[in-house]
Amino acid sequence: MNKQIVIIGAGPAGLIFSLLSSTSNNSISLVESRQAFERKNDKRALALSASSRYILEKIDIWNNIEDKIIPIKSIHTSQKGTFGRSKLRADEFNTEALGYIIAYGDLIAALEEKVRIQNKIKLFYEAKVEKIDDITDDKQKIICHQANKLLTLDCNLLVLADGGHSRIDGLNIAKEEKVINHLAIVTQVHSDKPHKNIAFERFTSSGPIALLPNHKGAYSLVWTGPKDKINNLVALDKKIFLKALQEEFGERAGQFKSCEKRISFSLVQSSIVTIHNKNVVAIGNAAQIMHPVAGQGLNTGLRDALSLSDLIISNEAIQSSDELIKSYLESRRVETESMLKITEGLTTLFTNDFIGINRLRGLALAILDCTPILKKKFVQKMSYGK
Ligand SMILES: Cc1cc2nc3c(=O)[nH]c(=O)nc-3n(C[C@H](O)[C@H](O)[C@H](O)COP(=O)(O)OP(=O)(O)OC[C@H]3O[C@@H](n4cnc5c(N)ncnc54)[C@H](O)[C@@H]3O)c2cc1C
Structure with missing residues (x-):
């Protein structure tokens, strides 16, 4: 029919x-x-x-x-305040890219x-x-x-x-809705280092920050956190905003020099x-x-x-x-x-401030970094949903 x-x-x-x-x-x-x-x-x-x-x-x-796409050649995940980090590279998985930004x-x-x-x-x-x-x-x-x-x-x-x-x-x-009470800022950020097709994910106690490689060497920033904090960040003068970002993010992506208009979205989880x-x-x-x-x-x-x-x-x-x-x-x-x-799980695990949890999370990233089978499973899930 x-x-x-x-x-x-x-x-x-x-x-x-x-x-x-x-x-x-x-x-x-x-x-x-x-x-x-x-x-x-x-x-x-x-x-x-x-x-x-x-x-x-x-x-x-x-x-x-x-021609509009930027391939992600590696993903660098870290956590503010600990040494543990994980790095995934496309060539480890015999693939041309771990994802594509558009x-x-x-x-x-x-x-x-x-x-x-x-x-x-x-x-x-x-x-x-x-x-x-x-x-x-x-x-x-x-x-x-x-x-x-x-x-x-x-x-x-x-x-x-x-x-x-x-x-x-x-x-x-x-519908089942979970109130997260978090917002996301999105903007383009320019730093003094070329991105070399690296995507960064940095977990901080107030929420994750992602920097995704984009055109003309810029990064697309997605910075999520509690409503009040993100509203304050949107209202900051650009220079002070970049300083705040630098403090949370560290130096891995170089020195942040400028950013474009900041837009915020509210975040919900619902199904x-x-x-x-x-x-x-x-x-x-x-x-x-x-x-x-x-x-x-x-x-x-x-x-x-x-x-x-x-x-x-x-x-x-x-x-x-x-x-x-x-x-x-x-x-x-x-x-x-x-x-x-x-x-x-990622948002709650990485934004939890219980004593000792911070070190465990650092350890989890370090274990992921040196366990090929875990890395492979993770990439498979993120690439194909399976
Ligand atoms: C800050 C942020 C960053 C994100 N980053 C990523 C990312 O990196 N990777 C990723 O995969 N996803 C990301 N997402 C999620 C992604 O944007 C959404 O999953 C995607 O846009 C959903 O596509 P969609 O077609 O389902 O809905 P939408 O893109 O929302 O499109 C819905 C369309 O329906 C139209 N519409 C609504 N109501 C009506 C109506 N009554 N009549 C007629 N038309 C109507 C709207 O105008 C709209 O054009 C992000 C989301 C946010 C908020």
């Missing part, structure tokens, strides 16, 4: 899912509320894993974005261009989905606002790829427990939001998109949407739960 699929949200998860599914005979509509300009100018640095590269190659996008906006621009050229997906831009209504058990009506006009779309499979923040009347979703509506499924951040500590949010979301599209394509003739959704949820359960546990 051919499906009428409506996807809410043209972020990376929604766009990639639409492209992966477009080889089927289903009708696909994609609805996005924000303006293209805003999304294409989002400079957030995403760390793509090997599995995300595979997915982008599958939809024939990788070649188009290669700006959110560059990825969106390439994906949208592909959707446009392909001409198989119906696009509804600057249209906000506000309500869903059940017409029958097998059919839903999606009600959107587009430039002061009402737009309605019928579907028998609704894919939520809205990032998990929108309010849509008629949706009945039970869907049940969607009570029929024929509705969620992928990407709409399904689970993770702390950015391990850079796994997007990568997990893209594997969601791949699993769902694979099931749609391989079961085109037989399955009802409900059967399909059941198989999909079963296929994603173990990986999603383990990724949520890993990211949560």
Whole structure:
């Protein structure tokens, strides 16, 4: 049975899912509320894993974005105040890179261009989905606002790829949310040392700091910590901010000389427990939001998109949407739960200040550094989710 699929949200998860599914005979509509300009100018640095590269190659996008990508050749993890540290190098694992950095906006621009050229997906831009209504058990009506006009779309499979923040009347979703009460600052930082494709992760008692190699020798900084601390850091004069960063980060990445505009995001960890509506499924951040500590949010979301599209394509003739959704949820359960546990574990373990814990964490990093099998398992999990 051919499906009428409506996807809410043209972020990376929604766009990639639409492209992966477009080889089927289903009708696909994609609805996005924000303006293209805003999304294409989002400079957030995403760390793509090997599995995300595979997915982008599958939809024939990788070649188009290669010049926008910075490969990560090594990852340096350390902890403020102890000697333990771990260094992972791509050549130890016979791989070209441990990950790839791309700006959110560059990825969106390439994906949208592909959707446009392909001409198989119906696009509804600057249209906000506000309500869903059940017409029958097998059919839903999606009600959107587009430039002061009402737009309605019928579907028998609704894919939520809205990032998990929108309010849509008629949706009945039970979520498990953990309040972290932390924020993340993101900005570009320039230092006096070339980055040489090294990514740094530094754990401090108030939260992790990541420096990701970026274009023109700059680093993308993601500094997470308690709300008050991060709000103060955003308000600081640039020079004092760089001094504070230097103090927390140390000298490994050289002397920080300048930074660009600082933007802060609030951090949540949440995952869907049940969607009570029929024929509705969620992928990407709409399904689970993770702390950015391990850079796994997007990568997990893209594997969601791949699993769902694979099931749609391989079961085109037989399955009802409900059967399909059941198989999909079963296929994603173990990986999603383990990724949520890993990211949560990393943030709580490394931000705990009990006496003695600091030294144990240093020891853990030192053990990881000199145990090849542990390193291999860790890289495998971060690259492929398995
Ligand atoms: C500070 C920070 C750093 C991060 N760093 C990394 C990293 O290094 N690596 C990594 O893998 N991940 C990272 N992430 C996570 C990553 O940004 C997300 O996982 C990713 O953007 C999720 O993609 P998505 O397509 O699911 O959702 P989104 O990118 O949020 O896209 C959702 C889309 O849906 C649209 N939408 C919402 N509601 C509606 C509606 N009602 N109607 C129509 N359209 C709607 C929105 O406008 C948006 O375009 C980071 C996140 C943060 C906050």
